[in-house]
Amino acid sequence: MRAVGIILAGGNSYRMRELSNKRAIAAMPIAGSYRSIDFALSSMSNSHIQKVAVLTQYNSRSLNEHLNSSKWWDFGRKQGGLFVFPPMQTPDNSFWYRGTADAICQNLNWLKDCHEPYVVIAGGDCVYKLDFNKVLEYHIAKKADVTVVCRELPEDEDATRFGIVKMNEDSRIEQFEEKPMAANSRTISCGIYVVRRRQLIELIEKSGQEARYDFVKDVLIRYKDVKRIYGYKINTYWSNIASVESYYKTNMDFLKPEVRDYFFRQYPDVYSKIDDLPPAKYNPGCEVKNSLVSSGSIINGYVENSIIFKDVFIGENCSVKNSIVLNGAYLGDNVHLENCIVESRDTIRPNSTYIGENEIKIVTETSERYTL
Amino acid sequence: MLPPYEKVGKTEWYTGTANAIYQNLAYMESFNPEYVLILSGDHIYKMDYEVMLDYHKSHNADVSIAVMPVPEEEASRFGIIVADEKGRIKEFQEKPEHPKSNLASMGIYIFNWKSLREALIALSEQPNCDFGKHIIPYCFDQGQTLVAYEYNGYWKDVGTLGSYWEANMELIDIIPEFNLYEEFWKIYTTNDMIPPQYISAEAKITRSLIGDATEIYGEVTNSIIGSGVVVKKGAVVRDSIIMQNTVIGENAVLDRAIVAENVEIGEGTVIGIGEDVPNKVKPKVYSFGLAVIGENAVIPAGVRIGKNTAVTGETAPEDYPNGELASGETLDKAGVVG
Numbered sequence: 001m002r003a004v005g006i007i008l009a010g011g012n013s014y015r016m017r018e019l020s021n022k023r024a025i026a027a028m029p030i031a032g033s034y035r036s037i038d039f040a041l042s043s044m045s046n047s048h049i050q051k052v053a054v055l056t057q058y059n060s061r062s063l064n065e066h067l068n069s070s071k072w073w074d075f076g077r078k079q080g081g082l083f084v085f086p087p088m089q090t091p092d093n094s095f096w097y098r099g100t101a102d103a104i105c106q107n108l109n110w111l112k113d114c115h116e117p118y119v120v121i122a123g124g125d126c127v128y129k130l131d132f133n134k135v136l137e138y139h140i141a142k143k144a145d146v147t148v149v150c151r152e153l154p155e156d157e158d159a160t161r162f163g164i165v166k167m168n169e170d171s172r173i174e175q176f177e178e179k180p181m182a183a184n185s186r187t188i189s190c191g192i193y194v195v196r197r198r199q200l201i202e203l204i205e206k207s208g209q210e211a212r213y214d215f216v217k218d219v220l221i222r223y224k225d226v227k228r229i230y231g232y233k234i235n236t237y238w239s240n241i242a243s244v245e246s247y248y249k250t251n252m253d254f255l256k257p258e259v260r261d262y263f264f265r266q267y268p269d270v271y272s273k274i275d276d277l278p279p280a281k282y283n284p285g286c287e288v289k290n291s292l293v294s295s296g297s298i299i300n301g302y303v304e305n306s307i308i309f310k311d312v313f314i315g316e317n318c319s320v321k322n323s324i325v326l327n328g329a330y331l332g333d334n335v336h337l338e339n340c341i342v343e344s345r346d347t348i349r350p351n352s353t354y355i356g357e358n359e360i361k362i363v364t365e366t367s368e369r370y371t372l
Numbered sequence: 373m374l375p376p377y378e379k380v381g382k383t384e385w386y387t388g389t390a391n392a393i394y395q396n397l398a399y400m401e402s403f404n405p406e407y408v409l410i411l412s413g414d415h416i417y418k419m420d421y422e423v424m425l426d427y428h429k430s431h432n433a434d435v436s437i438a439v440m441p442v443p444e445e446e447a448s449r450f451g452i453i454v455a456d457e458k459g460r461i462k463e464f465q466e467k468p469e470h471p472k473s474n475l476a477s478m479g480i481y482i483f484n485w486k487s488l489r490e491a492l493i494a495l496s497e498q499p500n501c502d503f504g505k506h507i508i509p510y511c512f513d514q515g516q517t518l519v520a521y522e523y524n525g526y527w528k529d530v531g532t533l534g535s536y537w538e539a540n541m542e543l544i545d546i547i548p549e550f551n552l553y554e555e556f557w558k559i560y561t562t563n564d565m566i567p568p569q570y571i572s573a574e575a576k577i578t579r580s581l582i583g584d585a586t587e588i589y590g591e592v593t594n595s596i597i598g599s600g601v602v603v604k605k606g607a608v609v610r611d612s613i614i615m616q617n618t619v620i621g622e623n624a625v626l627d628r629a630i631v632a633e634n635v636e637i638g639e640g641t642v643i644g645i646g647e648d649v650p651n652k653v654k655p656k657v658y659s660f661g662l663a664v665i666g667e668n669a670v671i672p673a674g675v676r677i678g679k680n681t682a683v684t685g686e687t688a689p690e691d692y693p694n695g696e697l698a699s700g701e702t703l704d705k706a707g708v709v710g
Contacts (some may be wrong), residue, residue, distance in 0.1 A: 032568030033584070255570075264567035264585060276560040278552035279581040279596070280569060281544075289437050290573040298553060307568075 001048040003136060003194070004080075004116045007216075008100050010125035015161070015243035015275075018362045020343065023062035024240055026124025029309050029326055029344065031254040031263070032294040035066050035123040036241055038272045041073045041082075046268040047132035049120060051080035051328050053110060055103040057096060060086050063124075072220065072273045073369070083110065099213030105204045112201060115220050121215070123191040127250050128238040129263070129270065138232050139194045145200075145227035146220065148173060149192035151234050161243065162218055163189035165231055173229045176221045187231070189216075190238055237262055248341065248360045251307045251324050255290055277310055285316060292322030301331070315350065330369055374399060388500040390507045394492040400485070408488055410481040410503060416539055416550060417478075417527040418557050425482055431459060434487040434516035435508065438480035440523045450476030451504055453520050461518040464509065475506065475520060478527055487516055495597060497637050526550040534660035539632060540596045540613050544579050565599040574605060583616075590620065598633070612644075621673060628679070631665040638673030646678035649700035658682050658702070666706060684708050 009026035016025060026037040037054070044052050052075060056063050063084075070082035085107050087096045097103035104111070104121075111119070118139070120132045130149070139147040150167070153159050164183045166175035175185070193215075195203075203219050212218035220229060237259060240249040253259045263270055277296030282288065289304045296311035301318030308314070310328045315333035323340040325331070331342070334348030339356030340363050342348065347369040354363045374396050376385050378431070386392035393400070407428065409421055419438070428436040439453050443646040447468070454463040454473045465471060481503060491510050498506050512518055526549045530536040542548055544596075552559060565585040571577060576591040583599035590607035597603065598615040618635040620626065627644035631637070644663045651658035658664060658680050665671065666684035673693040678682065678699030685705025689695070697703055 033566050260567075260570060260587075270566070273565050274563050274566065276558060276563060278559070279583045279599075281553070282577040282580045282592075283546055284579050284581065286578065288571040288575065288577060291571050292568040293571060294568040296553070328617075354412075 001050065001133060001136075002116050003049055003118035003120045003132065004111075004114050004197070005040075005044040005049045005052035005132075006104060006111075006119060006121045007037065007044075007052065007054045007124050008103060008121065008191075009037055009054050009063060010060070010097050010103055011100075011125075012058040013242045016247070017244050018343065018364055019244065020059065021364075022059065022343075024056065024124075026056075026077070027059075027066050028125070028241055028247060030127060030241065031251060032274045032292040032307055032309055034270060036127065037063065037066065038073075038270055039127050039129070040122045040124055041075075041341055042270045043128065043130045043132065043266070044120065044122070045073045045075065045271065046129075047120075049132065050077065051083075051114065051116065053083040053085055053107065054124070055087050055097065056084060056108065057103070066273055068273065071154040073271045075287075085110070085298050094295045099218075100215035101204055101207050101218055102213035104200070104215070105208040108201060108204060108208075111197065114197060117197055119195055119197050121193040121195070121200075123240075125242045126190065126192075126238060127239050128190070128234075129236065129268065130234065132217075134196070135192070135194050135232050135347050139230070142171070142230045143228065144230040145195065145223075146228060146229045147194040148220065148234050149190040149194075149234060150187050150231040151190055153186050153188050154178075155186075157246075159183035159186060159188060162240070163191070163220075163253065165189055167231045171231050171233075173231050174228070176216075178216050178221065187233075188233065189231075191240075193220075244341070244360055248324065252294055252305075252322075254307065255305065275310060280308075286314075300333075301335075309344070387499075388491060388502040388506075390495070390501040390503050391498075393488075394496055394501065397489070397492065400489070405485045408483045408485050410483065412479045413480065415527060415529055417523075418550075418559075419480070419523060419525070421482075424480070424521050424523075428458075428482045428519070431519045432517060433482075433519040434484050435511050435518045436482040436521050437461070437508070437518065438478045438523050439475040439520045440478055440527055441474050442476045444471070444474055447471035447474050447476065448575050453477055455520040459519045461512070461520055464512065466504070469658060475522065478523065479504070479529075480523075481508075487511055508570070533630060533657065533664060534664055537613060537628075537660060537662060541594065541611070542582060543596070544594060563599075572605075572709055575603075590622075604639075615667075626663075629663045629665065630662055632667035632669070633663050635671070637665070637671045638675070640664045640674045641671050641677070643671075643677040644673075644679055645676055646699040648679050649698070651680040651682065651700050651702065652703045653682075653704075655680075666708060669706070682709055 028036045070076045075082035078322050098099045163174050164177045164185050165187050166185045168174050207218050207221045239250040241250050250367040280293045281298045283300045286299045287302045291303050291306045293308045294310040299314045300316045305322045307319050307324045311328045312325050313330045318331050318335045321338045323337045325342045326344035329342045330347045334351045335354040340354050340361045343364040347367045348365050349367050380519040452465040452471045453475045455461050491507050495501050520649050528539045530539050569586040572589045575588045580592045580595045582597040585599050586601045588603045589605040590603040593610045595609045595612045600617040602619045604622040607620045608625045610627050612626045612629040614631045615633045618631050620637045621639040624637050624641045629643045648661045661679045664682045670686040674690045674697050677697045680700050683703045
């Protein structure tokens with residue numbers, strides 16, 4: 001593959017509510033066994049991109065823990081590999097990343113030292129599989145300056161938290177609005193871009209000199225009339241998880257056989273960090289229906305339409321419905337959950353009840369586990 | 373990893389446990405260690421070898437053997453060790469009729485390398501040179517200091533189908549003696565499957581361990597299900613061990629079966645029925661009422677398979693007279709039972 005990868009994983013979103021208190025969005029657990037960034041990393045690995053930089057900032061420790069070894073995504077190699085770049089103090093810079101373009105700008109030397117002619121830029125907060133080779137072929141065929149991966153948003157989803165694009169019949173992007181008050185198109189940007197490396201360096205350097213720091217606003221939108229910016233439409237599964245509602249929905253999508261089949265069984269695989277956990281244990285009295293369960297969990301109670309992540313303990317007479325229980329959570333006996341997301345490593349006291357009435361309830365209860 | 377290798381002069385397979393070490397003498401010499409810890413790979417236990425080594429050093433031993441107390445009535449199944457109150461070994465009894473002690477050897481040894489090296493060289497011509505049978509008695513006869521290190525935790529040999537099955541079943545207990553879920557002293561493994569397991573709305577699971585990337589649509593009771601296994605709708609799996617990537621067809625019923633990797637079990641097949649008749653080919657191996665299906669086997673739809681049976685390879689309906697493989701029979705299409 002003639003491209004390097006850059007994953008923008010530094011951002012935070014108030015839409016994640018309490019879930020982003022202790023982790024980066026790119027480190028959000030997905031579908032029982034994965035983290036959000038796995039999908040971008042795996043797509044890059046499966047597209048034979050050999051050098052990837054992950055730019056981190058907000059709550060970066062959670063992400064660093066997940067990226068503890070590059071071998072999980074097959075980036076453990078002598079040449080290229082996985083680079084993690086948090087903001088760094090230098091003689092000429094003492095700022096945090098002030099935006100996506102600034103994050104790339106502060107690591108421009110790395111980009112200049114690369115020899116690959118193209119760059120694939122992606123976020124860490126989307127669930128998808130994509131062969132970047134196809135996007136690159138398209139990019140070259142269209143003689144584009146920047147190619148933006150786009151997709152039609154289903155009618156029931158709110159478009160105003162995305163970048164909205166309008167293309168002409170040649171797929172050139174003529175209008176591009178970031179998170180508009182009212183969307184005038186259902187075509188959204190997936191936050192995945194292909195651009196020639198020297199072109200990117202030129203655009204980013206220019207923006208940096210003009211104190212412009214956002215890649216979408218200050219590069220894509222600002223340059224859309226002078227540069228050839230093209231849209232590459234996908235119609236395979238793609239979902240952004242950067243709001244509690246979409247995070248919940250994306251996880252629940254994995255209860256559908258076609259989604260499971262697409263991600264779990266069809267080539268190519270999605271990779272993730274591997275923990276040495278024992279198999280899940282189903283004790284007498286447990287009842288599990290239409291749910292995903294991950295290894296290391298012990299289940300004594302009733303679970304329905306839910307996603308149980310790794311190392312979860314569910315006590316006797318519990319009932320867990322339409323909920324997501326994140327890694328390492330402990331549910332004492334007689335706990336009742338409905339429409340909830342239980343924060344990881346939480347300890348829920350016995351006889352507690354949490355029900356999300358009009359919205360998904362995020363449960364963060366850090367009771368002392370061994371003094372219950 | 374040290375498999376047998378071709379060398380100048382005498383080349384042979386590993387003929388015994390000690391012979392395997394003797395053939396790698398040069399490799400051992402390259403480390404010139406003070407002590408050597410010898411273990412088997414077919415035992416299930418958690419042990420801090422450092423404590424045993426401290427014991428070995430503090431007793432000025434040449435050889436330490438880990439032992440564990442076994443019930444008196446079972447002692448005649450083991451290699452029994454008789455030691456004095458200081459732990460010094462006085463006598464060995466191999467599967468004795470009248471055991472003088474209840475301490476059984478666990479097959480875990482610490483040697484002073486000097487002693488082991490000398491014994492290996494002295495016994496280099498011994499056919500099938502084995503630690504328990506040859507090396508330990510040799511050291512004992514040479515008047516070296518042999519001590520017994522008593523271990524009192526869970527230990528299980530899984531060298532037979534029956535004990536393998538039993539050890540797995542014990543893991544299912546609510547709080548098993550051998551607990552895999554403790555934070556401390558984890559058991560590591562290679563793990564090549566990442567996705568979680570899916571349990572469908574019609575599935576029924578109780579008292580079972582289920583691995584990653586499985587899809588369960590049927591009923592699973594008292595069983596161990598390996599990763600990537602699919603148990604289809606209406607299938608029933610009881611008291612069984614199913615290994616990686618096997619597919620159990622719709623409405624199939626399995627009782628006390630051990631099914632190896634990548635097996636396809638047809639729709640409506642019934643395994644583990646009938647009387648407990650000894651296996652005709654290898655009664656000692658295929659026993660305990662277990663039905664054993666070898667790796668990559670294919671079992672056609674609708675057939676019935678009895679107890680103490682073994683099936684390997686790709687089988688077709690015509691391999692089953694009247695659609696049945698009676699208890700005690702062997703169907704060896706892969707030619708591995710011998």
